[in-house]
Amino acid sequence: EEFNSLKDYFAGAPLRHLAWKQYAKGRGLHVKDYSQFVDRQLFFDWDKMPLIGVEDKLSAICYWVLEAENRGEVYGVRLPGFEKLPDKGREHQADILRALALFGAEA
Numbered sequence: 001e002e003f004n005s006l007k008d009y010f011a012g013a014p015l016r017h018l019a020w021k022q023y024a025k026g027r028g029l030h031v032k033d034y035s036q037f038v039d040r041q042l043f044f045d046w047d048k049m050p051l052i053g054v055e056d057k058l059s060a061i062c063y064w065v066l067e068a069e070n071r072g073e074v075y076g077v078r079l080p081g082f083e084k085l086p087d088k089g090r091e092h093q094a095d096i097l098r099a100l101a102l103f104g105a106e107a
Helices: 020-024 054-071 090-101
Strands: 002-008 030-035 041-045 074-079 082-087
Touching: 041 054, 041 082, 054 074, 054 090, 074 090, 082 090
Parallel strands: 041 074
Antiparallel strands: 002 030, 074 082
């Protein structure tokens, strides 16, 4: 958590978040507001995509994977018969791109 701002006091505010220095200076009772960093992970799920054609779905997922990797984001993919849990890196990307390229190919 990182300090973000001061907000007006509200009933039930945690005592450890009260801004006692501001209160002692006669500025009224305030609560320290903190922001939390959220771990962001992307997950591209075939079954949750709109009802579009197979090629459009493959193309969209391929684009999203390339963009996510270029941004250094953590991402995962679920296709029929294939799932790759969220991670990042060139090997992770290559595994997913291979699965996209071979999608629908007979064994």
